[in-house]
Amino acid sequence: MLAPVTHILALTHIRRRRLLPFPGKVMVRLGQAVNPMDVIAQAPSPGSHMIIDVRRMLRLPVSTKMEQVLKVHSGETVEKDMPIAEFEGIFKRIARAPENGTVVMIQGGRVVLETTPEMLQVKSGFTGEVTEIIPDRGAWVETDGAQVQGVWGNDRIEAGLLLSRLNSPDDALDAKRLDVSMRGGIVAAGHCSSSDVLKMAADIPLRGLILSSMTADLVPLAESLPIPILVVEGFGNLPLNTVAYKIITSSDQRDICLLANHWQPYASNRPEVIIPLNAPADSPSETTEFRAGQMVRVTVGKNAGRCGKLSQVRPGVLGFASGVTTTAADLLLDDGTEICVPVSNLDVLE
Amino acid sequence: MTPSLIDAESVLAIDFGSVNTRALLFDVVEGQYNFIAAGLAPCTMGAPYFDALESLHIALDHLRKITGRTLLDDEEVLILPGRDDGTGVDRLVITFSAGEELKIVVTGLLGDVSLESVERAASSAYARVVDSMSLSDRRRSEVQLDALLKTRPDLILMAGGTDGGASKTIFRLADLIALTCRLLPREERPEIIYAGNQAIAAKIKEGLSKWTTVHVAPNLRPTIDLEDPSPAQNILSQAVAQIRSRRTHGLEGLSGISSAPTLPTAAAFGRMLRFLGQVYDTSKGVLGADIGASWTTIAAASGKTYALNVTPIGSGAGAAEILRQCSLAEITRWLPGHIQPEEVRDRIFQKSLHPATLPETQEDLWIEHAVARQAMRLSMAQTLSRWPNLGYSFEPMLVSGAVVTHAPTPQQSLMMILDGLQPIGMSTIILDQNGITPALGAIAAFNSILPVQVFESGAYLPLATVICPVSSAREGTPILHARLEYQNGEEDVFEVVKGSLLVLPLRFGVTGNLYMQPLRGTTLDPRLRPAGGFKITGGMCGAVIDARGRPLSLPAEDARRRELLKKWAMALGG
Numbered sequence: 001m002l003a004p005v006t007h008i009l010a011l012t013h014i015r016r017r018r019l020l021p022f023p024g025k026v027m028v029r030l031g032q033a034v035n036p037m038d039v040i041a042q043a044p045s046p047g048s049h050m051i052i053d054v055r056r057m058l059r060l061p062v063s064t065k066m067e068q069v070l071k072v073h074s075g076e077t078v079e080k081d082m083p084i085a086e087f088e089g090i091f092k093r094i095a096r097a098p099e100n101g102t103v104v105m106i107q108g109g110r111v112v113l114e115t116t117p118e119m120l121q122v123k124s125g126f127t128g129e130v131t132e133i134i135p136d137r138g139a140w141v142e143t144d145g146a147q148v149q150g151v152w153g154n155d156r157i158e159a160g161l162l163l164s165r166l167n168s169p170d171d172a173l174d175a176k177r178l179d180v181s182m183r184g185g186i187v188a189a190g191h192c193s194s195s196d197v198l199k200m201a202a203d204i205p206l207r208g209l210i211l212s213s214m215t216a217d218l219v220p221l222a223e224s225l226p227i228p229i230l231v232v233e234g235f236g237n238l239p240l241n242t243v244a245y246k247i248i249t250s251s252d253q254r255d256i257c258l259l260a261n262h263w264q265p266y267a268s269n270r271p272e273v274i275i276p277l278n279a280p281a282d283s284p285s286e287t288t289e290f291r292a293g294q295m296v297r298v299t300v301g302k303n304a305g306r307c308g309k310l311s312q313v314r315p316g317v318l319g320f321a322s323g324v325t326t327t328a329a330d331l332l333l334d335d336g337t338e339i340c341v342p343v344s345n346l347d348v349l350e
Numbered sequence: 351m352t353p354s355l356i357d358a359e360s361v362l363a364i365d366f367g368s369v370n371t372r373a374l375l376f377d378v379v380e381g382q383y384n385f386i387a388a389g390l391a392p393c394t395m396g397a398p399y400f401d402a403l404e405s406l407h408i409a410l411d412h413l414r415k416i417t418g419r420t421l422l423d424d425e426e427v428l429i430l431p432g433r434d435d436g437t438g439v440d441r442l443v444i445t446f447s448a449g450e451e452l453k454i455v456v457t458g459l460l461g462d463v464s465l466e467s468v469e470r471a472a473s474s475a476y477a478r479v480v481d482s483m484s485l486s487d488r489r490r491s492e493v494q495l496d497a498l499l500k501t502r503p504d505l506i507l508m509a510g511g512t513d514g515g516a517s518k519t520i521f522r523l524a525d526l527i528a529l530t531c532r533l534l535p536r537e538e539r540p541e542i543i544y545a546g547n548q549a550i551a552a553k554i555k556e557g558l559s560k561w562t563t564v565h566v567a568p569n570l571r572p573t574i575d576l577e578d579p580s581p582a583q584n585i586l587s588q589a590v591a592q593i594r595s596r597r598t599h600g601l602e603g604l605s606g607i608s609s610a611p612t613l614p615t616a617a618a619f620g621r622m623l624r625f626l627g628q629v630y631d632t633s634k635g636v637l638g639a640d641i642g643a644s645w646t647t648i649a650a651a652s653g654k655t656y657a658l659n660v661t662p663i664g665s666g667a668g669a670a671e672i673l674r675q676c677s678l679a680e681i682t683r684w685l686p687g688h689i690q691p692e693e694v695r696d697r698i699f700q701k702s703l704h705p706a707t708l709p710e711t712q713e714d715l716w717i718e719h720a721v722a723r724q725a726m727r728l729s730m731a732q733t734l735s736r737w738p739n740l741g742y743s744f745e746p747m748l749v750s751g752a753v754v755t756h757a758p759t760p761q762q763s764l765m766m767i768l769d770g771l772q773p774i775g776m777s778t779i780i781l782d783q784n785g786i787t788p789a790l791g792a793i794a795a796f797n798s799i800l801p802v803q804v805f806e807s808g809a810y811l812p813l814a815t816v817i818c819p820v821s822s823a824r825e826g827t828p829i830l831h832a833r834l835e836y837q838n839g840e841e842d843v844f845e846v847v848k849g850s851l852l853v854l855p856l857r858f859g860v861t862g863n864l865y866m867q868p869l870r871g872t873t874l875d876p877r878l879r880p881a882g883g884f885k886i887t888g889g890m891c892g893a894v895i896d897a898r899g900r901p902l903s904l905p906a907e908d909a910r911r912r913e914l915l916k917k918w919a920m921a922l923g924g
Contacts, residue, residue: 049533051491107529235700267397324715
């Protein structure tokens with residue numbers, strides 16, 4: 001039975017592909033060491049534009065060809081008020097560039113000016129080495145280290161010093177635990193249910209926030225803040241799973257990479273914390289099936305966030321208090337408690 | 351019609367859902383097409399597999415274990431057509447709902463004419479309308495241009511102008527789209543579906559196809575009074591399927607060996623509902639509701655009206671989206687017990703992160719069922735706002751989606767449907783427990799007998815006959831006298847009061863004649879004759895008179911409301 005996998009590993013080999021969605025320029029070379037904010041590849045992306053209807057502005061006679069009046073060509077950079085077309089009639093008429101920009105197209109009687117060009121950049125996201133170049137698109141970047149995958153992020157990335165403020169897996173973050181001495185650090189804390197805490201984190205400013213869980217009403221605020229926020233377990237008052245707790249608390253004061261991606265099921269962009277280490281390791285398996293002895297975590301329900309060893313997947317089906325009948329699994333939790341949950345409510349931590 | 355031994359063909363239908371992949375087998379048994387079995391597998395279109403074939407193989411293996419029928423050869427390739435030794439299948443069809451939602455921009459002329467029509471057409475796809483442009487759009491051209499460049503739509507659906515009518519604005523919009531395409535990298539250019547003034551269709555296609563793929567569909571609005579979205583919807587379905595196939599490993603190859611074009615599940619579902627609308631009493635129309643994990647689909651066919659509305663809300667990944675479209679209170683009002691509202695919100699968001707999970711506790715179930723109700727409410731409201739002529743009275747009503755069809759008791763299924771869809775009049779509610787409706791819609795493209803025979807074969811579960819009178823009387827006031835005559839000649843008499851739910855003692859499969867006398871201006875069914883008896887058949891929940899009123903009004907006070915919800919549940923026997 002296929003099992004969803006979440007990588008929470010003290011040491012593993014991490015390999016990620018960084019790609020532009022369309023051809024551009026690769027900015028790195030094979031074997032290059034990269035930092036999280038290094039640009040792997042970039043490509044011009046259409047920005048803001050102005051459309052100058054030259055024909056109408058100059059009141060050109062129908063017979064007048066645009067080539068006769070234009071003073072610029074496609075690709076040319078123009079400055080504000082620079083003439084872009086002139087027509088010598090009874091009176092001289094001039095069409096001027098309304099802003100600084102680049103002529104990106106001349107079509108019919110119109111000049112299209114790009115005023116605010118944009119550059120789409122794909123960044124490494126973590127400290128590593130470029131191991132393969134994909135021409136015109138990007139590269140594979142690899143590293144070894146600890147990895148903690150989460151379930152939610154506000155689509156920002158950063159790198160910095162990890163400051164663990166976790167006293168226990170079910171810790172809660174309040175404003176008293178944050179202060180300006182943490183400025184520039186990535187704080188790992190427990191559960192957050194206060195908008196004031198998130199705002200304070202952004203005001204200090206921290207370089208990022210790793211939470212065990214967060215109340216769902218904070219999602220809009222978290223999405224608006226400039227600092228990356230990553231949630232490991234999910235929504236509600238959920239304790240940090242003990243595996244992640246050990247990794248994070250033992251990595252205090254280390255340089256880490258925080259990729260608080262907004263998780264999309266059809267993209268390989270799971271939010272994650274990467275802690276580069278100087279020790280070679282193997283890549284984890286991305287797929288697995290449920291089997292006895294695995295470390296598993298309950299993802300929803302009254303035991304959400306708790307993890308333990310899978311004792312067995314029971315044969316047949318079992319009826320639960322909800323009235324639902326389904327395949328069930330027995331777990332031995334860290335505290336010695338045994339519980340039985342639907343198999344569908346588990347993921348494997350490996 | 352009995353398929354001859356020569357014509358009869360076995361069909362395998364694969365549906366790639368966002369949570370599960372289903373492999374459905376249909377074949378002839380004792381001279382009639384039947385639904386044989388379903389194999390199930392978790393969806394592998396997303397991370398970490400990114401391969402539709404992975405789940406297909408698991409689903410086929412599951413099907414093999416159930417049926418004993420070998421479907422793959424030694425090289426794990428589907429055996430197509432079937433062999434004399436009984437292995438393989440003769441035909442394959444593919445439907446899908448999994449995959450990222452597409453972004454669509456719609457363009458029209460007049461907001462309340464062509465733009466409305468094109469928005470209705472766009473609502474039939476697994477897509478989100480991210481912008482709309484029309485004559486009344488006051489934005490300057492460059493602002494519109496930048497909006498298109500920023501949103502990067504996958505598709506632009508163009509409408510506007512009756513045939514031979516307005517063209518200037520359409521050309522201006524086409525010009526803008528061409529400019530957009532020229533400024534975008536080739537991989538990012540949207541495909542175009544043009545469904546406007548046919549007099550200029552060739553010119554539009556010629557102008558735009560230099561930059562991107564252009565599909566031309568018959569005019570959505572050939573005259574000001576006539577709307578015909580079906581051809582454009584069909585082309586939209588095909589375009590969506592092609593885009594999805596290109597972006598999903600394995601899907602394109604399967605499409606190549608399929609007997610019909612790959613269809614979005616919603617389109618196939620709608621097609622089957624449309625067929626049923628032609629078969630059943632066209633004065634009432636049929637309704638189908640599919641409450642999936644990521645999408646809720648409402649399809650209705652009534653006379654010449656055909657509605658297909660797909661909303662990005664559901665019981666799994668689409669659960670959090672519901673909270674963007676309604677307040678938390680509109681969900682918590684359905685809970686029969688107290689749970690802190692903040693906790694309800696948290697659990698809904700958590701479920702959207704883990705859509706394949708199942709409710710473990712009673713509270714988990716309450717929340718899931720409340721979400722399902724609200725998904726149906728929102729989808730019906732949106733459907734009726736787009737197709738106001740549809741009404742609330744249908745026969746039959748077909749419901750699918752595991753959250754409803756696999757509720758722990760049939761009474762819970764019925765309660766969700768009555769609360770969510772709130773039908774009026776007399777209806778038979780049937781459940782599609784195996785999710786076969788889209789498959790039948792896809793199969794109809796090459797085999798028109800199979801869907802009919804399977805539909806009538808018992809593959810659907812009759813849940814209940816429901817009678818939902820409408821009355822403005824006060825709560826507790828008698829609004830209906832009913833007399834149920836059984837086949838053995840005995841009869842029972844009932845007085846129905848406003849606000850009540852009454853289960854008529856009619857067992858599953860048993861028929862009776864129901865005579866009803868409405869009181870105090872009560873309307874039984876807006877489309878039925880006022881007098882006379884009705885032959886009704888008991889479903890899993892028998893027959894039910896739902897006199898709670900429409901729209902359902904729940905007490906604002908929490909304790910009273912919960913008591914009422916429990917009372918209704920007990921009345922149904924759930």
